[in-house]
Amino acid sequence: MSQPFRLNKEGLINRNKKISFTFNGKKLFGYEGDTIASALIANGIHLVGRSFKYHRPRGFFGAGVEEPNAKLQVEFNGHSEPNVNATEMELVEGLSATSQNCWPSVNFDVGAINNFLKMFFPAGFYYKTFMWPKSFWYKIYEPFIRKAAGLGVASIEKDKERYEHKFEYCDLLVTGSGPSGLASAYAAAKNGAKVILAEDKPRFGGTLLTDDVSIDNLSGKDWAEKIISELKSMPNVTVKNRSQVFGYYDHNMLVMFERVSDHLEKKSKFTPRQRLWYIRAKETILSTGSIERPIVFGNNDTPGIFLSAAAKEYMKVYGVLVGKKPLIFTNNDSAYETALEFKKNNVEPIILDTREEHSSELIDEAKSKGIDIRFSHGVIVANGYKKVKSAKIGKLNKDKNSFEKIEIVDCDCICVSGFWTPSVHLASQSGNKLKYEEKIDAFIPDKKKQHETSVGAANGSFTLEESLKHGFENGSNLSAKITETKTEISIPNVNEKKYGAHDKFWCMPLPKNENPKRFVDFQNDVSVSDIEIALREGYRSIEHVKRYTTLGMATDQGRTSNLNGLQLVSNIENKIVPEVGHTTFRPPFTPITIGTIVGREVGMEYMPTRKTPMHEWHEKNNAVFVDAGAWKRPRYYKEGNETLFEASKREAKNVRENVGICDVTTLGKIDIKGPDAAEFLNRVYTNAWMKLPIGKARYGLMLREDGIVMDDGTTTRISENHYHMTTTTAQAANVLSHLEYYLQIVWPELNVNVVSTTEQWAGAAIAGPKSRDMLSKLYPDLDVSNEALPFMGYKEAEFFGVPSRIFRISFSGELAYEINVKSDHGMFMWEKMMEVGKEFGNQPYGTEALSTLRIEMGHVAGPELDGRTIPSDVSLNGLVSKKKDFIGKNSLGREAFNVESRQKIVGLIPIDRKSSIPEGSHIVQDQNAKLPNPKLGHVSSSCWSVENNNPFSLAIMKDGKNMIGKKFFAVSPLKNKSIEVEVISSHYVDPEGKRVRS
Amino acid sequence: MLYIKCPYCGLRAQKEFSYGGDATVKRPNINEEVSSEDWDNFVYMRKSPRGKHIELWQHIAGCRQWIKVQRDTATHEIFQTAKVTEEIR
Incomplete structure (x- = not known):
């Protein structure tokens, strides 16, 4: 096996280690230290892909990030990745690479017919062609464009790799380890600054590895090695290779993409594949070099x-x-x-x-x-x-x-x-308005908006001497400002060749009658004639020309094409380049994987999982869970082959007939303390709070300032200056912030403290006609009679030796209690309740049964308090005090809130007493009316009433109070259902509320 | 991502804060008569200046204090931060 294009000696690869890989199925080998590109070229292979539009044969063009053509589908370490840059991806054993955008093969590609039809594919082809007829869009154009779009194929397998995020802070971040970067990092490190030096390639040194220069009598490469090893030995310096700083964001935050282990054959289970660094740097040196055009x-x-x-x-x-x-x-x-x-x-x-x-x-x-x-x-x-x-x-x-x-x-x-184009991407991203430098026909950074300084070739200085000088000076000065230490460093002697002036020439003319394609942008197949067409058709702004022709788009972001495109536009338009301007540079500088952006926030780690102290019991007893925010709540407890519908019906029925217990730990709980607590509650809630006795609970309603209902819940007066507030599970965090806002900003004179105690208490509701019997068994020494512990009463008592709080409150509309114990005792409480409750027919019930119970009672919850309803809409105007002021009160007088036909909550039952009404259905007069059919309201909550054994729904309906007894249709185009319904009271069961007081 | 100096905790990443809108809005006093116009202005009308703006943020994943931040809405430059009881001018 010989490699016809491999030199015998040259190079920095490890010739002692061969690495086998395949390309388009062919077995090949390279050496450790090769990229896919270098190994293929060594084997004499140049045809690697087909171009995007014309499917023209394409080979390698660059040797790094500038590469526009050589994007491969690469399989390695068990995953398949599209659009991998062959000039950057290091060779690893067993890697398999294939060409993209070609069928059946890169050698014989059917799509290449586009090349011979190229006169039919001018700039703006898609915009012009797919305009008409309209009916062609879904069936013909879109599938065609979809098939033609993109290059590689994204894997549909789950990514098994591990990705990480890291947050770092430093005095100086240096982006690029060429001569100016090394000099900057070195000078700053010597001043004692905390330095991060990032190099995109596996090898440090940038152009020092390839240029024929010497520094202090060392070759460029040896000097770079010496500086790097010294930097690595310093505790205040972090040196990172394979790390691309790809984005410059506000307040000097830069984001870096580190390829941690793609180049490793073996790695530990916990080694991430790639890592995203969020780096907050006091100062940034942009030593990103330049790219040849x-x-x-x-x-x-x-x-x-x-x-x-x-x-x-x-x-x-x-x-x-x-x-x-x-x-x-x-x-x-x-x-x-x-x-x-x-x-x-x-x-x-x-x-x-x-x-x-x-x-x-x-x-x-x-x-x-x-x-x-x-x-x-x-x-x-x-x-x-x-x-x-x-x-x-x-x-x-x-x-x-x-x-x-x-x-x-x-x-x-x-x-x-x-000639050379400075890589000004990061500077531009930081907000630096670039300026055109006539001397080098390119843009360089101008006035800075953030703490960034471009040095070396990135700043348009193309000699080694100047780059080193810039680097040492800026690294030293910027860091000295931070560390207040300045170590003198002598700038080394440099030996380099002197360059003459370049020619301002960038495009070859064509002889008469010859018309080959002259490409400006390889990745998007944009040729000189395409740009000419765009200008002929009236596109003037360079941003428009870019979008019309796709010049400078896609994964290479026009690194080799932007300036030539600008030159062309400026020639045709007879403008100088700075007048034409440049397109916006946006992150990322190079493509990064989605996995890196996501990091560890995937699957179970996507967000925290909140579990109640009784969670394990629920799990063991066949609970089927539902997400309530971050909480896991039992939706129902499955017995045998029960469906959700059957189980929730059984559980709800048991509450109505016997007694059930429900885990209500997730309700928001806020402890409110202070001499002005009552006054504060009086302002926060719509109803009166000044006279609530100690040991009593009260249902309260809070509004936003615009009069819309924000949340509801009960608050209990524990002692003189101590209240316990409950909120809905969903609004707990918002209500706390809301209270803090008023206490800290609006009424700082009120002496009140609030703190969340949601996780400090485990809660269980005991509901049903037999709940008092069960309670008396749980508290044998306590008088739990209706007189001693009436509705909205509160008591503190020992629960089998554990301190507990008993609230006589009810969400189910039944005689009910809520017991709170400290979280650590939650499981003990629950198991005790299950044990003691047996003789009363106690069963646990989940959120589905809970919903059924509250819906048929007409109790409102999230679906009714949806951010669009005021108290009277949900029949809670009885709670709105006319005597005192409170948050949102002034808004309730608004005209629209008081019109005669204002929306109101109603109940709905299907005429056939059988068909369940889908939530979200619209209520209309005539189901066959022409669209748009006037909507009279919507169905907010639906259940199967266990009391009446037929479906029942709550709805918010225009002029609801005058609709009782009328018939309408509830239509759900989503479910393709239309159900005839009758409007009834929203209080379907026990409208007088006798049970809760029994 | 902004870097916000909490007057209680020091410089912290934006991630730890939540935005709270215009800090110059003053709620009409409780228990005092207020005209509909003044009330509507308080509830609904907000300026959206380009440039310097004093706004409220809450250090929600930190000390939970509401703070004032004077920020340039175009460049994101933060000129000053303060406790809500302090003035920014």
């Missing part, structure tokens, strides 16, 4: 065409040749380094330089090594379908708009360089 020419997307720096990186880092007959096509000096590297490895390159003949340090060196340099030359069009075979090159005239000579040269790769 291409020059645009015909068929410039053919496999075998690379960015020149990428070709160099493949040689220097991976020991891989991207070709053996390279053409170097450049407008600047940096590509000469790539040519020299080829030459060093005994490969003869030809350099095509768009500039006129001139000299510089690098040009002279290339000349002296005998490299074939052709000035005023460029590639017109690349030939070859699945791989570059030759290139039509031309000598440019003086104006560089036509050719003096055209010829064809053989080549197997083209390395193109159109």
Whole structure:
């Protein structure tokens, strides 16, 4: 097994460790330290995918985050991931990669017919074509677009991996470990600052790994290693590789994506796959470097065409040749380094330089090594379908708009360089308005809005000397402000090659009668002609051009295409680039996995699970649970093969006939203490509270300031200045905040304290005609007669040796009590109740039976108190005091709340006494009326009345009080039901409320 | 994510707070007559300024205190935070 394009010595890979993998089913191998891309290129494979729109063959173009083409479906460690960047993903044993967006194979792709129909797929094709006829949308257009959309396939398997979030704080965050980043981190660390240095790649050093430079007589790579090992030894420094800072948010919070274990063959069960860091940095150094941009020419997307720096990186880092007959096509000096590297490895390159003949340090060196340099030359069009075979090159005239000579040269790769674009994404995200720097034809950061400083190439300085100087100075100054320590560091001596000026040239003209595609954006198949069309059709704003043509969109976010697109627009529009402006940079800088965003908040950990102290008992006794906020509440206790309907009917019936117990721990409980507690309650509730005696409970209703009912519940006066408030389960947190708001902000003069005691008490309701008998057995020494403990009475007593509170309150409408004991005694209480209750026919009942009981009694709950009802709507106006002021009182006088036909709660029964009415049904006069059928109200709660053995519902109905006895239809288009109903009183059972007082 | 200085607990992440709206609104006094117009203004009318704004936040996952925060609604810059009993100007 030999790798035809692997160099013998060069590279930073571990040649002692072979790694096998497959690509499109073919078995291949690479070395530890390879990426998928470098291993494939070493094996001579360039065709990796098909383009998005035209299904043109595509190969590798870059060597890192800039890669627009090589997105693969990759299976490894048991998961399948789409759109993996082959130039970033490290090779691991057993990895299997396949090409995307092609069928049946990347070699023979049926979709490539689009390429021959390309005249029919211009910019805005989708917008223009799928407009009409309207009826085609669902059946033809949408399925077609869905099939064509996207590249890879998302897995439908559950992700078994572990992801984590981490919160970190530091003085200085350095994003990127190139020369300026290393210098910044080092200087700040020496000042004693808490530093985080983040590097996106597996290896630290950035361009120091590939550039032919020396620092203090060390090679760039060795110097980087020395600095990194020193930084790692310092306790105030965190050094992270494989970590991409991808977002810059408010108040200097940056978010970083760490690939913790994707590159590991074996890892512990608890090692996360990836980790998301939320980093709050006092200062941020953006040393994100720059990305080379291409020059645009015909068929410039053919496999075998690379960015020149990428070709160099493949040689220097991976020991891989991207070709053996390279053409170097450049407008600047940096590509000469790539040519020299080829030459060093005994490969003869030809350099095509768009500039006129001139000299510089690098040009002279290339000349002296005998490299074939052709000035005023460029590639017109690349030939070859699945791989570059030759290139039509031309000598440019003086104006560089036509050719003096055209010829064809053989080549197997083209390395193109159109100069460098600073990576200003993070700076822009931070709010920095960028400025256009004429000298480098690119945008650089300008005025800062947050604590960020761009250094080195990210700030437009492309020499090593300047980058190091910037880094050391800024790292030192920024950190000194924080640590108030300044350690002098001498800036090292640098040896680097001097670059001449670049040529402001970015797109090759075409000879007459030739019209190959010249791509500006590879990932979205946006060509020069597409942008021309967009402008011709009147799109002017660069943001509009972007959306119309899709220029700069998708996973690579136009890293290699944005500036060329801008140049094109500015040329056509005759504007300078800064006038055209740039599109918005948004996070994430590189794609991140959904798993990382979700972190550990998945499944059971999605939110906390609240369980009552009696939960285990419910579990053991076949409770079927329902979520009530974060709480788990028994919905019903299943006996045998019972359905929900059967079980809840049985449980409710037993309460009506005998006695049942219900776990009511989840009700919100708020302890209220202080000399002004009564006054406070009097303001919070609509009814009067000043005269509630000690040892008595009262039902209370609270409103929002707009007069809408907020919550209801009972509050009990425990002692002179001590009250115990209960709220509904759902509103517990809101009510507490509401009380705190009024006590802290509106009436700070009231001497009252409130605190949640929901979790301090376990509660059980005992309800039913036999509940008093059962209570007297539970409290043998206590007088529980109707006289001693009347309705709304309260007593404290020992429950088999445990302190307890007894409230005579009822939600079921039956004679009922609620017992509270400290949470730790909850299970003891419950088991005791089950034991003692046996002789009375006691059964536990769940929330479904509880609902049945309250609905047929006409007691309102969440579905009626839905944020749209005022007290009179739910027949609670008797609780609204006319004598005193309270929260929301002034709103109750509003005209709309007092019109004659105001909505009101009513009861509904089906005419046939059999059909259950779906909750949410609309009440209409005529079920066959033309749409929109006027809605008279809606069904809020439904149950099967166990008392009357037929369905019963509560509804909120317009002019409800005058509707009793009338007939309507309850229609539910969702359930496809229409039921004829009769309106009756909402109090279906025991309307006088005799039972609770019995 | 904002970084909010609770006057009681110090700098904390936005996650720990919940938003409470305009802090300059004053509720009409309890037990005092109020015109419909004044009441409606209190319940419904809120300014939505672009720029400096004093608002209420509650340190809900911390000390549970309501606090005042002076924030730029466009840039999210926080100029000052204070206890509700203190003035921000």
